[in-house]
Amino acid sequence: xxxxxxxxxxxxxxxxxxxxxxxxxxxxxxxxxxxxxxxxxxxxxxxxxxxxxxxxxxxxxxxxxxxxxxxxxxxxxxxxxxxxxxxxxxxxxxxxxxxxxxxxxxxxxxxxxx
Amino acid sequence: xxxxxxxxxxxxxxxxxxxxxxxxxxxxxxxxxxxxxxxxxxxxxxxxxxxxxxxxxxxxxxxxxxxxxxxxxxxxxxxxxxxxxxxxxxxxxxxxxxxxxxxxxxxxxxx
Numbered sequence: 001x002x003x004x005x006x007x008x009x010x011x012x013x014x015x016x017x018x019x020x021x022x023x024x025x026x027x028x029x030x031x032x033x034x035x036x037x038x039x040x041x042x043x044x045x046x047x048x049x050x051x052x053x054x055x056x057x058x059x060x061x062x063x064x065x066x067x068x069x070x071x072x073x074x075x076x077x078x079x080x081x082x083x084x085x086x087x088x089x090x091x092x093x094x095x096x097x098x099x100x101x102x103x104x105x106x107x108x109x110x111x112x113x114x
Numbered sequence: 115x116x117x118x119x120x121x122x123x124x125x126x127x128x129x130x131x132x133x134x135x136x137x138x139x140x141x142x143x144x145x146x147x148x149x150x151x152x153x154x155x156x157x158x159x160x161x162x163x164x165x166x167x168x169x170x171x172x173x174x175x176x177x178x179x180x181x182x183x184x185x186x187x188x189x190x191x192x193x194x195x196x197x198x199x200x201x202x203x204x205x206x207x208x209x210x211x212x213x214x215x216x217x218x219x220x221x222x223x224x225x
Contacts, residue, residue, distance in 0.1 A: 004157075030210075031210045031211070033211065040217075042215050042216070042217045042218070043201075043215045045211065045213070048209075048210070048211035050209070050210060050211075056209075056211055058211065088155075090157050090158070094210055096210060101205070101210050102146070102148060102160060102163045103148065103160070103203075103213065104160055105150075105157035105158045105159070105160075106157050107156055107157045108155070108156060108157045110155070
């Protein structure tokens with residue numbers, strides 16, 4: 001079974017803090033993703049990584065950065081947290097098998113920024 | 115513009131009452147269509163991937179079908195534990211990141 005784990009289930013941070021969310025997958029997948037999910041807005045892609053040290057901006061990258069130093073680990077960084085970044089953050093991974101990659105999700109991190 | 119629409123937004127059924135959820139899409143090219151189940155406060159759980167029109171997949175009380183314009187998730191004799199939000203997503207060329215999610219259907223099964 002594919003397993004995607006996220007470092008925290010719940011986080012409470014103060015405005016202006018630097019926040020690190022970590023994601024680890026154990027299936028040797030090339031692709032990893034960070035989404036945020038908000039009521040009424042669905043899942044929105046923040047960043048995507050298709051290989052170690054390779055990344056692409058998604059639909060809403062502003063205020064975020066990412067790091068992928070090892071294949072199994074993909075980190076999302078909120079450089080200076082703001083209240084509008086309160087959300088559910090979801091990490092996913094997928095294989096690159098002929099371009100037909102089903103995404104597998106982690107349990108999510110619910111972040112509250114005060 | 116590429117778009118994925120799920121209907122209905124919410125569906126309440128009695129236990130044992132079969133029904134279908136719809137995912138319609140208008141996209142330029144389709145690499146795959148995914149169905150997920152999401153429980154409150156948790157990440158989406160993968161259910162099915164469909165790749166071509168006419169394809170069907172089954173798992174327990176769920177069956178997913180695909181046509182050129184839409185997919186259905188049929189739920190047969192549902193139980194209260196089937197209550198969840200069901201998400202549909204389409205994977206478009208050219209890259210792995212080109213995935214569009216629908217807004218989901220909230221399914222509630224009353225005992």
